[in-house]
Amino acid sequence: MTNRRDFLKTMAGGGLVLAGVAGAAGGARAQGKIKPGGTDVLLVVDVQNCFIPGGSLAVNGGDEIVPIINRIAPAFRNVVLTQDWHTPGHISFASSHAGKKPFETVQLDYGTQVLWPDHCVQGTPGSDLAPGLHVPQAQLIIRKGYRQQVDSYSAFLEADKKTHTGLAGYLKERGLKHVYLVGLATDFCVAWSALDARKLGFEATVIEDATRGIDAGGSMGKAWADMTGAGVKRVKSSDIAV
């Protein structure tokens, strides 16, 4: 088989060499490194001013991941970015609940909601992508959490766990099968996105050193346990062939 057409002919002819499909189209491993391929996508979650030091919901070390993402992103042909994108007075803000402080919780019709400082309000400087992020080949920006009454940590499903953002449909239409996740925060938007990716039939791998967590009330340990249990893989940026 010398080219893609022959390869597809072979597939049409007998559906042989399934392993070859994964090797040729999906991420191949060369010298023990992951070489992202045509069915892999890098999902850059919420690398926004609000979440980096100086922002209103700053994640410790959030700025440290920016050069790591910039270094590995060129290895991916397919890149999608997300932005947390809340209305003013969003239901996830402590300031919207009388007597409540950030990091306390409330019960909403879709479950327990952690309350946050005001952050990522649509169109404000805090909602901008971090200025040092350089991923010009990104093909789609998914904005989420834009309905006043519903949060959305996940890039795939809102907090009601039913309403789709459209990302799964987009990835499926483009034949993208394996989501590599980086960004903020490990234990909220990255973890929920990785778990939903699995639930919706994708492979999912978190590039651990290209994420940082909030770790509110044991959330980091729980997030990794949940992700491992769901078959989310965990690698380092040095595992990616760039």
Ligand code: VGL
């Ligand atoms: C996030 C808390 C609130 C995140 C977003 O990006 O992980 N965390 N909104």
Ligand code: ZN
């Ligand atoms: Zn948010």
